[in-house]
Ligand code: HEC
Ligand code: HEC
Ligand code: HEC
Ligand code: HEC
């Protein structure tokens with residue numbers, strides 16, 4: 671046999687021995703138990719700690735936020751979309767972050783874009799809120815204003831209560847409305863709506879009020895017992 675053929679045969683035999691040795695010694699233990707993959711990997715993946723726990727997990731400890739969220743329109747936006755993956759919170763001792771820049775967070779989904787489906791509520795942020803944080807007017811857990819949410823139909827003033835207090839008696843820097851003259855209140859609301867009286871918050875809010883809304887709110891607050899504020 672010519673030497674160059676012999677060399678070729680030896681090379682092929684050597685390669686076959688190497689391949690068989692590799693198949694015997696380098697194949698992971700559980701390979702091909704179920705198919706062309708490592709059976710142990712199934713158990714390893716299943717044993718991973720979940721990163722996201724889902725909203726039901728939060729209910730036991732943050733009942734107030736969970737209740738607001740369940741009643742509102744934001745049930746499509748799960749807690750961890752805004753607060754990040756819970757992982758082992760609170761067992762790992764960490765608090766989940768509270769988003770501090772809501773303009774950045776909320777505009778991710780609500781900034782007006784031509785390509786965005788009309789079913790998703792959209793606003794032109796610069797006209798709608800300016801530099802104002804969205805949580806000044808919207809509860810992130812139940813953001814719709816105007817009492818169109820479950821449980822709020824009976825209280826048209828729920829949208830105002832965040833600033834003017836439950837009984838319209840004012841909170842912090844927000845003036846009391848309770849017990850003030852109905853005509854006076856209606857006139858102020860019309861002035862905010864037309865822009866004759868300027869206040870970034872009230873101008874935005876009054877823009878969406880109809881004449882009937884204005885008369886309704888004025889009568890509602892005029893009938894409440896007067897507050898201690900201005
Ligand atoms: C077993 C109870 C428990 C569960 C379940 C739980 N939390 Fe918490 N959470 C806590 C505790 C305790 C704190 C710390 C409160 C503090 O120190 O004021 C906290 C703090 C937070 C904070 C920061 C609040 C603050 O005032 O700084 C956020 C946000 C939060 N949790 C969101 C969530 C979300 C979202 C979920 C569900 C994915 C969740 N938590 C599930 C107990 C829990
Ligand atoms: C759309 C985003 C968003 C979603 C969804 C959301 N949060 Fe929040 N959450 C916020 C923001 C923003 C704040 C800060 C509120 C503020 O500054 O007034 C906050 C505050 C909190 C706080 C601190 C206490 C407080 O009320 O200020 C807790 C606790 C909390 N959220 C839990 C939850 C839980 C539980 C869920 C789900 C049931 C949830 N959040 C869903 C945005 C969200
Ligand atoms: C992940 C996307 C997402 C984020 C982030 C988000 N939203 Fe929403 N939001 C939605 C969707 C979707 C709806 C419509 C829900 C529906 O109608 O079923 C909605 C509804 C609303 C509505 C109700 C509109 C109406 O009157 O019908 C308001 C107001 C609102 N969001 C404000 C906010 C604010 C404020 C924040 C930040 C704290 C925020 N959203 C963050 C997706 C998001
Ligand atoms: C000064 C108060 C104020 C601030 C700040 C504010 N909003 Fe609003 N927002 C309102 C009022 C009032 C309405 C209801 C008026 C309406 O339906 O047109 C509303 C309605 C909405 C709607 C529903 C629009 C629709 O077409 O149904 C969305 C979405 C929204 N706001 C998102 C935001 C986001 C995101 C931010 C922060 C960038 C924000 N808002 C800041 C007062 C405010």
Ligand code: HEC
Nearest residue numbers: 806807829830832833844845855858859869871872875887
């Ligand atoms: C985001 C906070 C906020 C919300 C929500 C809000 N207001 Fe106001 N409101 C203010 C502030 C701040 C002033 C004071 C503005 C000024 O100095 O002109 C004010 C002033 C008023 C005044 C004038 C009071 C006076 O004595 O002259 C009336 C009336 C009023 N608001 C009615 C309403 C009604 C009705 C709603 C609900 C539809 C509402 N407000 C919701 C913040 C708010």
